[in-house]
Amino acid sequence: MSSRIDFGQFDEGRGVNYWALDRTLQRELERIYTNEEFAWAEPRLASFGRTVGHTIADNADYIDDNGPVLEPYDKHGEVQNYVRYPAEQHENEELAYEAGIVADSFHAPPDREEPMPFSHNLAMQYLLSYADPGFDCPVAMTTGAALVLERFGGEEIAPYYGALTSRDSDDLIEGAMFLTEKQGGSDVGANETRAAYDEESGYWRLEGEKWFCSNVDAEGTLALARAEGAPAGTDGLSLFLVPHADPEGGAMTKRERRELAANASGRKGIPSAKLNDQYYRRLKDKLGTVSVPTGEVEFTGAKAILVGEEGNGFKQMTEMLNVERLSNAAASCGIMGRALLESRIYAANREAFGETIDRHPLMRADLVDMTVDHEAATAFTFEVARLFSERERLERENREKLENTRRRGENKRRRDENAEETYRLMRLLIPIAKARTARMAVDTASYAMEIHGGNGYVDDFVTNRLLRDAQVLPIWEGTENILSLDVLRALDREAAHEPFFEAVQDRLETVTHSALEDSAGVVESEYHDLAGALATLADAETDDAQLSAKRLAHYVFDVFTAALLLEQAQTALEGGDGRTALVARRFVANELADSEARGIIEGDRLPLEHFDPVVRFASVDPEALSESVPADD
Known part of the structure; x- marks a missing residue:
C-alpha cells in the first residue's frame, strides 16, 4: 500500500524530485522492465529526476529567455556558422548525457553486462521533458541518429557512432535530422537536394536547401538527397551523414568547438578551414522550444558520407522517425506530468471562497480527468516503448546471427517471427502514440495555465512555457493528418x-x-x-x-x-x-x-x-x- 502525496507541502513544481513524485512512470517502468533492469535503473532514475527537478529545471527557465544565438559570420565577414549557447545549456548537456540518457541503450553502462532497453532512454527523455522539451529534441535526434548508424553504418561512420553514444561529454557529438525542404514539407518525395560523388575528395557533395533544421550545428546530422539519375519520389533518395565540420579535418565534439572558438585569435567562432561547405542562414524565431536552435541550411557542396545503400535512404530514415515519434510521445507525457504537478500543487495551496480550490467539486473533477489522461498517455506510450525495445533487441540478435553465418561462409537472412510480429504491432501504434499524446499535452498544458489564472499566462510562471513548448509536438515528426494516413498504410501493408x-x-x-x-x-x-x-x-x-x-x-x-x-x-x-x-x-x-x-x-x-x-x-x-x-x- 502506498501513502498519499501531500502536494500542499510544495510551493511549486521545481526543487523537487520528478521521479519520486511520478508514480505513474514508476508503475509503467516496473511493468515493462525485468526485475533486474528495474533494480538497476530505479536509483539512477531517482538521481536523474532530482537533477532535472533542481538544476536542469532552473537552467531551462533561464535558457528560455537567453537562448542560442547564431553568429553566421566572423568580424572579417567570413562564414563561421557559430551558434553561441548560454553556459546553462552546456551544463544541462553534460548532466543529461553523462547520466547515460543516450549511451546506456547502446553500450553496457557501469555495473551491467549489456545495454538497457530503449524504453530506458525514453524514460529519461520523459523526465527531462518535465524541465525542457526543447533540449529533449537534440537528445532524441542523437538517439535516432545513433540507431541508424548502428544498423546501417560502415567503418567510415564508426567514429561518429562512437561519439554519438559517448557518456563522456569531452567526446560527445549530437545528432540531427535535416528532412524538411521548403517546397516539400511532409511530402519528402519532393525533396530537391542533390548529391554527387567527388572522386578527388572521396566524399559525396551535397547541394540544396533544408528549411527546418533543429539542432542546426550538430556534428552527426543525417540528411536525404537525390543522386544524379535517381528516380523521383522517395525511392530515389539516399541517406547521408553531413558533419558540421569538414570531415577531412576530423569530427569536432561540441566541447572542442567551444574551446576552438574561445581560443581563436580575434574571432568568435570556428576558423573557415574547419568548416564544411554549408551556410547556416538564420535561426527560426519560434514560439517555444527555444533551447534547441532551429535554422535554415544551404548545402554548397557540403562533404557527406553515404549511409547504407544508395537509393534506400527514406527506408533507413524511417528507423530514425520511429525513434523521434516515440520520443515526441515521451516528451508529451513529460509535459503533461509537469503541468499536472504544477496544477496539483497550486490547487492544494490556492484559497478561494474560504478553502483551497482543490476542495471544490469542479476543480476535483478537472484534476481527476487530467490525471486519468496523463496515466492513459503514459501507459500507451510505454507499452509501445516496450515493443520498440523488444524489436530492437531481436534485431540486434539477428544481426549477430547473420554475422556468424557470414563468418561460416553462409549468406542467409534469418528472420525472427517474433521480431516480425512485434514490428507489425509497433508500426501501427507508434504514429498513434505520437498523434494522440501530442494533442493531449497541448490540452493539459493549456488547462494548467487556466488553473493558475492570470499568473499562468505570464512569463514568470512555467505554465506559459509549457504551453509554448507543447504546441510544437503535434507538428514535429509529422502532423496528425500525416500520422493518421500512416496508420492506414500500416493496416494495409503490414496487416x-x-x-x-x-x-x-x-x-x-x-x-x-x-x-x-x-x-x-x-x-x-x-x-x-x-x-x-x-x-x-x-x-x-x-x-x-x-x-x-x-x-x-x-x-x-x-x-x-x-x-x-x-x-x-x-x-x-x-x-x-x-x-x-x-x-x-x-x-x-x-x-x-x-x-x-x-x-x-x-x-x-x-x-x-x-x-x-x-x-x-x-x-x-x-x-x-x-x-x-x-x-x-
Whole structure:
C-alpha cells in the first residue's frame, strides 16, 4: 500500500524530485522492465529526476529567455556558422548525457553486462521533458541518429557512432535530422537536394536547401538527397551523414568547438578551414522550444558520407522517425506530468471562497480527468516503448546471427517471427502514440495555465512555457493528418490489425475482477465495433478511408489503452490496491461508454469520493470498489 502525496507541502513544481513524485512512470517502468533492469535503473532514475527537478529545471527557465544565438559570420565577414549557447545549456548537456540518457541503450553502462532497453532512454527523455522539451529534441535526434548508424553504418561512420553514444561529454557529438525542404514539407518525395560523388575528395557533395533544421550545428546530422539519375519520389533518395565540420579535418565534439572558438585569435567562432561547405542562414524565431536552435541550411557542396545503400535512404530514415515519434510521445507525457504537478500543487495551496480550490467539486473533477489522461498517455506510450525495445533487441540478435553465418561462409537472412510480429504491432501504434499524446499535452498544458489564472499566462510562471513548448509536438515528426494516413498504410501493408486484435483480446481475457466487469464489457463491445469499422474501411474507396483515418487512429488508441489499463488494474487488485481500477474505469467512462444526457443525470461522484486515490495516489481497498459497482437493473 502506498501513502498519499501531500502536494500542499510544495510551493511549486521545481526543487523537487520528478521521479519520486511520478508514480505513474514508476508503475509503467516496473511493468515493462525485468526485475533486474528495474533494480538497476530505479536509483539512477531517482538521481536523474532530482537533477532535472533542481538544476536542469532552473537552467531551462533561464535558457528560455537567453537562448542560442547564431553568429553566421566572423568580424572579417567570413562564414563561421557559430551558434553561441548560454553556459546553462552546456551544463544541462553534460548532466543529461553523462547520466547515460543516450549511451546506456547502446553500450553496457557501469555495473551491467549489456545495454538497457530503449524504453530506458525514453524514460529519461520523459523526465527531462518535465524541465525542457526543447533540449529533449537534440537528445532524441542523437538517439535516432545513433540507431541508424548502428544498423546501417560502415567503418567510415564508426567514429561518429562512437561519439554519438559517448557518456563522456569531452567526446560527445549530437545528432540531427535535416528532412524538411521548403517546397516539400511532409511530402519528402519532393525533396530537391542533390548529391554527387567527388572522386578527388572521396566524399559525396551535397547541394540544396533544408528549411527546418533543429539542432542546426550538430556534428552527426543525417540528411536525404537525390543522386544524379535517381528516380523521383522517395525511392530515389539516399541517406547521408553531413558533419558540421569538414570531415577531412576530423569530427569536432561540441566541447572542442567551444574551446576552438574561445581560443581563436580575434574571432568568435570556428576558423573557415574547419568548416564544411554549408551556410547556416538564420535561426527560426519560434514560439517555444527555444533551447534547441532551429535554422535554415544551404548545402554548397557540403562533404557527406553515404549511409547504407544508395537509393534506400527514406527506408533507413524511417528507423530514425520511429525513434523521434516515440520520443515526441515521451516528451508529451513529460509535459503533461509537469503541468499536472504544477496544477496539483497550486490547487492544494490556492484559497478561494474560504478553502483551497482543490476542495471544490469542479476543480476535483478537472484534476481527476487530467490525471486519468496523463496515466492513459503514459501507459500507451510505454507499452509501445516496450515493443520498440523488444524489436530492437531481436534485431540486434539477428544481426549477430547473420554475422556468424557470414563468418561460416553462409549468406542467409534469418528472420525472427517474433521480431516480425512485434514490428507489425509497433508500426501501427507508434504514429498513434505520437498523434494522440501530442494533442493531449497541448490540452493539459493549456488547462494548467487556466488553473493558475492570470499568473499562468505570464512569463514568470512555467505554465506559459509549457504551453509554448507543447504546441510544437503535434507538428514535429509529422502532423496528425500525416500520422493518421500512416496508420492506414500500416493496416494495409503490414496487416497490423492482426497483432493488434490479438493484443487487445489477450488483455481483456485477463480481466476477471468484479470491480472491472462493467468497464471490461464496454471495451469488449467497442473492440468488436472497431473490428467492424476496420473491415468496412478495408473495402472503402481511398478518399472515404482517408476521411475516417483520424477518427480511426483515436479509436485504436482508446480501445488499446482501455484494455491496457484494465489489465494493469486487474494486476493491482490482485495485489491489494484498487487505485488503478478507478483510473481504468474513469478512462472507459470518458472515452468509450455511452452516457445519457452527456452524463449529467448519472450522478457520477467519483471525483468527490475518490479524489485522494486518483490525484494524490492514496491506496484503495479492492473490496470497497466491488461494493460500489452498481447492480444491474
